[in-house]
Amino acid sequence: MTTTTSTPTRTARAAAGTADYLDQRTGIGVAVKTFARKIFPDHWSFLLGEIALYSFITILISGVFLTMFFVPSMNETVYNGPWPTMQGVEMSEAFASTLRLSFEVRGGLLMRQIHHWAALIFMAAIVTHMMRIFFTGAFRKPRELNWVVGFTLLILGLAAGFSGYSLPDDVLSGNGLRITDGVVRAIPIIGSYMSYFIFGGEFPGQDLIPRLFTVHVLLVPGLILALIGLHLFFVVLHKHTQFPGSGRTNSNVVGYPVFPVYTAKAGGYFFIVFGVIALMGATMSINPVWNYGPFDPSPVSAGAQPDWYMLFLEGSLRLMPGAAEIVIAGFTIPLNVIIPAMIVPGVLFTLLAAYPFVEALATGDKREHHILDRPRNRPFRTAFGVSLLVAFFILVLAGSNDLIATHFHLSINDITWTFRVLLFLGPWFAFYITKRICLGLQRKDRELVLHGHETGRIVRFASGEYIEVHKPLDAHERWLRVQHDAIRPLEIEPAEDSRGVRRKGYRADRIRQRLSEMFYEDRIDPVTPAELAAAHSHGEHDVLEPAGAHGELTGAVGGGQHFVAPTDETHPEKRNR
Amino acid sequence: MKALAARRHDRRAPVVLLLLALLLTGGLYAVLAPASADAAPKTASTDDIAAGEKLFQANCATCHGPSAAGTASGPSLIGVGAAAVDFQVGTGRMPAQMSGPQIEAKPVQFDDEQISQLAAYVASLGVGPAIPTDEQVDPALGDPANGMALFRTNCAMCHNAVGAGGALSQGKFAPKLWETSPRHLYEAMLTGPQSMPVFNDANITPEGKRDIIAFIDQQGDTAPGGMTLGALGPVSEGLWAWVVGIGLLIGAAVWIGAKSS
Known part of the structure; x- marks a missing residue:
């Protein structure tokens, strides 16, 4: 609309007319107006969650296309199509329709590859987004529940990925299902019943693909959509967190309005995400099922691994020594499966889900937090997060041990033993190193x-003494480094009151205090105003002239440190970004 | 002098130095690296057992013994047949460069005539599998679909679903099959070199072997969906999803974040 407002064009009038029509019937104008004026803070890392959202939309769009051609059936059929190595091979209709999608349906292979790449990106984006939330402490009150919602989305993402990965009924995903069957059977007492229940009889049966199809196209996506709605509702309700900086407090949000800034940024970002995924789908082969062939329980090929988000489970299984299987009174307790396939992921996921609540317990803090933490200012949390990631990463590498062996010309036995040791030592080592880095x-x-x-300016005095001139931080730089709270370990009431009577609940308090000490015993407190004043007042040299404009920092000098006024005051907006 | 000293402390200096060093190393290597042995002109002379024996005594007897009956460092070659010699010498595995978990393929050390002379000599020591004919190994005559079924039942567990190779124990590995010639593929199945089991004609018929060769030829490194990413399966896919996908998207996010609002 380049014309002036007094003479609106036909399109503008049509748009206004439509908007008015809608508003008169739904009153949507108020909501749009409120939402358009909503302020969001600006930072690139706040876009990580959007990658997940947009790749999920991409998955939905491409998935709808795939359902038009995929036949979720395990009935036998004989392939008769363009792919030479499958000519006349007996296979399930699911596999045959996947081949048809790949080689005969126009654009089918592109859609399949977009769908699969988008799924990998979806999970990767969830993990990256979760890391951002974790390391900046965005899960603190009032956002703990939203952390749980996000965690559930992660688990649902795993379920969606795994059920979809198994649908083509190829050998590779069939191997994965066989492992799943083995894990289910390893559950004590109910294992074999569960396996029959899931597969509708002995593995692989005739029911699984149709069942997985329903799970994959209806159940899990429905739940994911509902939870994404809840997740975003919480974001609007709680308002977005912001990084610390001058002018940003717990009771304001410094940023830009949704309209026009974020409609442009976020809307544009959707097309970037879709574009990158489409580019990958168009140029990089993914899950070429014709390489693996139709499912048959007997063959297992070298390099049989699940998609990356399940690879840690594969690694966990690969690391476990087989000798851990024990037999008690005729009953086999397959610890060699129970430990790697249930206990290891159980521990990892429980730690992840419960962390915000454990930290809240250790901190004893009931306040709301809308200002993010800089990761260095919470050494325990940062170190703990890094050690969890290291454990996950070691398991992922262990799941790829055969490829590491062939590509780096190493012995697979040595690699496996190295990872067995590293799984126990690596996280501790990473914890220690990260914590030291944070404190440093x-x-x-x-x-x-x-x-x-x-x-770097060295000044020589008349007396012959040399000093280096230091330039004090400006107010914005300083605020960034001193704004955070110094969290100290919890103090508890003594075990006995003044008359020597033992206090109820002391033991629980003591445990909580121990936890709190673990979190906050080692710490570096931010500089207090008193310390700052002291640092500036006990100097002996008062030689350099303070610049009047920046009075509070440039007065006295101390301990061989000499301040001059900052001369290149840049605009505060340009700083701390 | 002062300007020079200041520039020396430029923080880009280490990167530039590193690049220069890499360039220098690469350049030197390209100049000095030994050129691969020139292929000798192929002459169609008849197999000469005596010439083969001479070659054997000069190049193989150290490990396999003067009468090819084997020593502590090399197995007996009596009865391994011409096919085994043609495979081992024809892929450069023999003469071995060094001992290790596995004797690896390297540039071929003899010309075709010498290989056939060696093969003739070893074949003369005892009955063994012969070198297959061109017709026996012609992928065009095989059935790739049957080859697929045979391959995944017998070969894929070590060589990967389409022959990209895979790991074995203690540093040994099953090599990639895409660059191996049909004749060598056939001979490997027939003679079972190193860790590989022997697939004799009762196990997999000569037609079956040809079908497998047809499958590798037909499928191998093909990629209807774009780049194969090594045909290694989900691990390399995951790696690329993180490196390319998340890498590009985070780059874009930083760019959008840095854009003035």
Whole structure:
């Protein structure tokens, strides 16, 4: 609409007319107006969750296309199509229709590949988004429930991926189902009944593909959609968190309105996400089922692995020594399956889901938090997150041990033993290193706040003494480094009251205090105003002239540290980003 | 001097130095690396057992013994047949470069005539499988669909579903099959080199072997869906999803975040 508002074009009038029609009947104008003016803070990492959302939309669109041609049936048929290595081979209708989708339906292979790449990106985006939430402490009150919703979405994503991966009924995914069957059977007492229940009889049976189809196209996507709705509703309800910075508090949101800024940014980002996935689908082969052939329980090929998000389970199984199977009074307890396939993921996922509540318990903090933490300022949390990731990563690598062996010319036996040891040592080592790095960065922050930037300017005095001139931080830089709370371990009431009577609940309190000490015993407190004042007042050299405009920092100097006024005050907007 | 000293501390200096060093190393390697042995002109002379024996004594007897009966460091070759020699020497595995978990393929050390002389000599020591005819290994005559069924039952567990190769125990591995010639594929099945089992004609018929060759030829490294990513399955797919997909998308997110609002 390039014309002036006084003479609206036909399109503008049509748009206004439609909007008015809708508004008069639904009153939607109020909602649109409110939402369009809603403020969101700006940071690239806030877009990670959007990758997940947009790749999910891509999955839905391409998935609808695939359901038009896929036949979810295990009935036998004989292939008679263009792919030479499958000519006249007996296979299920599911597999035959997947081949038809790939080689005969126009655009079918592209859609299949877009669907599968989008699924891998979806899971990767969820994990990346979750890391952002975790390391910045965005899960703290009031957002704990939204963390649980997000965690459930992660699990549902796994379920969606696994059920879809198994649908083509090829050898590779069939191997995965056989492992699933084995894991289900390993559940004590009810295992074999469960297996018959899931597969509708002895593995593989005739029921599984239709069942997985319903799970994959109806049940799981429905749940995911509902939970995404809830997830986003919570984001709007709680308002978005923001990184610390001058002017940003727990009671405001500094950013830009949804309209026009985020409609452009987020809307544009959808097309970027879709574009990248489409590019991958068009140029990179994924899950070429014709390589594996139709399912048959006997063959297992080298390099049989699940998609990346399930690879840690594969790794866990590969690392477990087989000798752990024990027999008690004629009953086999397959610990060699129970431990790697149930206990290891159980521990990892429980730690992940429960972490916000454990941290809240250790912190004893009931306040709301809308300002994100800088990861260095919460060393225990950051170190814990890194060690969880390291454990996950070691399991992923262990699941790829055969490819590591062939590509780096190593012995697979040595690799497996290395990972067995690393699985136990790696996370501790990563925890220790990360915590030290965090504490070191905090010390660096303190040093900067107290003494300013090194300028490299050496000044010689008349007396012959040399000093280096330090440039103090400006108010914005300093605020970023001192704004966070110093969290100390919880203090509890003594075990006995003044008359020596033992206090009820002391033991529980003591356990909580121990937990709190584990989190917050080692810490570097942010510089207090008193410390800052002290650092600036006990110097002996008062030689350099303070610049009047920046009074509070440039007065006295201390301990060989000399301050000059910052001369290149950039605009605060350009800083801390 | 001062300007020079200041530039020396440029933070890009290490990167530039590293690039220069890499360039230098690569250039030197390209110049100095030994050129692969020139293929000798192929002459169609008849098999000469005596010439083969001479070659054997000069190149093989150290490990396999002067009468090819084997020593502590090499097995007996009596009865392995011409096919085994043609495979081992024809793929460069023999003469072995060094001992290790596995004797690996390397540039071929002899010309075709010498290989056939060696094969003739070893074949003369005892009855063994012969070198297959061109017709026996012609992929065009095989049935790739039957080859697929045979391949995944007998070969895929070590060589990967389409022959991309896979790991064995203790540093041994099943090699990639896409660059191996049909004749060598056939001979490998027939003689079972190193860790590979022997698939004799009772196990897999000569027609079956040809079907397998047809399958590898037909399917192998084909990619109707774009780049194969090594045909290694979900691990390489996952790696690329993170590197290319998430990499590009995070790059785009940073770009959008940095755009003025």
